[in-house]
Amino acid sequence: xxxxxxxxxxxxxxxxxxxxxxxxxxxxxxxxxxxxxxxxxxxxxxxxxxxxxxxxxxxxxxxxxxxxxxxxxxxxxxxxxxxxxxxxxxxxxxxxxxxxxxxxxxxxxxxxxxxxxxxxxxxxxxxxxxxxxxxxxxxxxxxxxxxxxxxxxxxxxxxxxxxxxxxxxxxxxxxxxxxxxxxxxxxxxxxxxxxxxxxxxxxxxxxxxxxxxxxxxxxxxx
Amino acid sequence: xxxxxxxxxxxxxxxxxxxxxxxxxxxxxxxxxxxxxxxxxxxxxxxxxxxxxxxxxxxxxxxxxxxxxxxxxxxxxxxxxxxxxxxxxxxxxxxxxxxxxxxxxxxxxxxxxxxxxxxxxxxxxxxxxxxxxxxxxxxxxxxxxxxxxxxxxxxxxxxxxxxxxxxxxxxxxxxxxxxxxxxxxxxxxxxxxxxxxxxxxxxxxxxxxxxxxxxxxxxxxx
DNA sequence: ATATATATTTAAGCTAGCTTAAAAGTCTGT
DNA sequence: ACAGACTTTTAAGCTAGCTTAAATATATAT
Numbered sequence: 001x002x003x004x005x006x007x008x009x010x011x012x013x014x015x016x017x018x019x020x021x022x023x024x025x026x027x028x029x030x031x032x033x034x035x036x037x038x039x040x041x042x043x044x045x046x047x048x049x050x051x052x053x054x055x056x057x058x059x060x061x062x063x064x065x066x067x068x069x070x071x072x073x074x075x076x077x078x079x080x081x082x083x084x085x086x087x088x089x090x091x092x093x094x095x096x097x098x099x100x101x102x103x104x105x106x107x108x109x110x111x112x113x114x115x116x117x118x119x120x121x122x123x124x125x126x127x128x129x130x131x132x133x134x135x136x137x138x139x140x141x142x143x144x145x146x147x148x149x150x151x152x153x154x155x156x157x158x159x160x161x162x163x164x165x166x167x168x169x170x171x172x173x174x175x176x177x178x179x180x181x182x183x184x185x186x187x188x189x190x191x192x193x194x195x196x197x198x199x200x201x202x203x204x205x206x207x208x209x210x211x212x213x214x215x216x217x218x219x220x221x222x
Numbered sequence: 223x224x225x226x227x228x229x230x231x232x233x234x235x236x237x238x239x240x241x242x243x244x245x246x247x248x249x250x251x252x253x254x255x256x257x258x259x260x261x262x263x264x265x266x267x268x269x270x271x272x273x274x275x276x277x278x279x280x281x282x283x284x285x286x287x288x289x290x291x292x293x294x295x296x297x298x299x300x301x302x303x304x305x306x307x308x309x310x311x312x313x314x315x316x317x318x319x320x321x322x323x324x325x326x327x328x329x330x331x332x333x334x335x336x337x338x339x340x341x342x343x344x345x346x347x348x349x350x351x352x353x354x355x356x357x358x359x360x361x362x363x364x365x366x367x368x369x370x371x372x373x374x375x376x377x378x379x380x381x382x383x384x385x386x387x388x389x390x391x392x393x394x395x396x397x398x399x400x401x402x403x404x405x406x407x408x409x410x411x412x413x414x415x416x417x418x419x420x421x422x423x424x425x426x427x428x429x430x431x432x433x434x435x436x437x438x439x440x441x442x443x444x
Numbered sequence: 445a446t447a448t449a450t451a452t453t454t455a456a457g458c459t460a461g462c463t464t465a466a467a468a469g470t471c472t473g474t
Numbered sequence: 475a476c477a478g479a480c481t482t483t484t485a486a487g488c489t490a491g492c493t494t495a496a497a498t499a500t501a502t503a504t
Contacts, residue, residue, distance in 0.1 A: 005491065026452055039492055041453055046490080058452060058499060089336040102328045108321050114311040227461065248482055261462055263483055268460080280469060280482060 014071030072136035094168035128159025154183035155216030236293030245282035294358035316390035350381025377438030
């Protein structure tokens with residue numbers, strides 16, 4: 001059994017390599033775990049005998065299939081617990097991350113199997129992120145960033161790129177949630193913001209940054 | 223914030239003093255936590271500055287009100303999670319202890335408040351043990367051990383004294399659960415066992431040990 | 445190509461929590 | 475009241491994971 005800290009390292013490496021194609025640097029891991037680069041080097045050396053990843057001095061680190069399995073299991077547990085917190089306990093989507101971060105370390109395969117069934121085998125978490133199945137496979141969905149949509153196109157919100165609390169609360173204020181319909185009214189060249197129609201009722205302007213963080217399933221052209 | 227280990231120590235002291243009126247000995251704590259007496263002394267010394275308990279060399283230890291608060295909160299969390307596991311996830315009452323032992327360390331007041339509401343503010347866990355409220359108060363119930371019931375008396379199972387897996391599985395085999403009706407047919411002097419009628423259908427003999435471990439709410443005499 | 449900046453590793457040392465072995469205190473029976 | 479048994483504490487030392495400071499690699503800009 002891996003310790004909680006070991007799990008945190010593996011998941012951090014997974015999240016970093018997911019973006020940075022390839023390997024995770026000492027500094028990136030340290031930043032993600034709010035610890036020092038020296039601690040990371042120390043840990044990587046101690047852990048490298050456990051076969052979760054390949055480590056070469058000064059070259060960074062990448063996960064083995066064993067490490068990927070552990071990481072996707074953690075992601076699966078995290079996202080299932082988030083569904084539980086939002087769907088059953090009625091937490092808001094901006095409140096669940098830290099609690100799920102703890103719950104993902106609970107160790108019981110039977111628990112996760114039963115929780116999955118109890119929740120109705122969800123494919124996506126409350127932020128629209130896919131929940132890997134037991135084998136670690138994700139359900140892929142065709143989606144596009146609002147930033148890449150043109151005037152007169154519309155779609156339904158299916159996910160958010162980043163889930164920091166301030167962004168999610170901002171969306172709450174705008175009444176934007178998963179399932180919300182968005183229609184692009186116009187693109188503003190000057191600062192790349194977009195004027196949009198939310199749920200066929202309210203007009204708002206979304207900044208480039210906000211638009212970039214929203215994923216939609218595009219409606220077929222009418 | 224207390225570490226998980228600190229929480230385990232406080233809960234162990236609480237459980238021991240609950241039975242042994244007064245204080246918990248080093249050996250008793252060590253036995254409960256499967257660690258060495260030397261580790262316990264070490265820990266008690268380091269922790270005694272945190273005001274959870276009074277410690278005097280060679281005299282054992284007893285909780286302060288701060289320590290009792292922590293312990294009852296842990297008991298509350300443990301038992302609420304057990305209700306969740308049995309009522310919602312359909313675990314059997316003999317499978318939930320170890321998982322709840324992990325879940326009780328999850329840190330979020332809001333989570334416990336919402337879980338409590340979601341479960342319908344239960345007063346007892348799946349073994350019939352009372353769930354302390356937020357203030358640490360237990361709901362007391364009038365109950366009697368089956369061992370102390372006489373021939374022709376009957377009642378309904380409301381709790382079990384010990385919850386070790388083998389006992390709970392034995393009860394499963396006998397179709398005895400919370401809510402089961404038991405009528406004492408006769409007391410066998412020789413070995414203090416009891417012949418009983420279960421749910422008005424099956425006759426069984428229960429040993430002194432088994433009878434001692436079962437709590438019933440007695441039916442009024444007819 | 446070399447100086448400078450940045451990234452990484454090494455070294456030394458800390459705390460929490462554990463262990464075993466030995467020392468010291470407390471209890472019990474005669 | 476004291477010998478022997480049991481309990482508790484002390485002492486020394488271990489591992490996991492952390493820190494800071496210094497040393498070493500690597501990358502970059504001229």
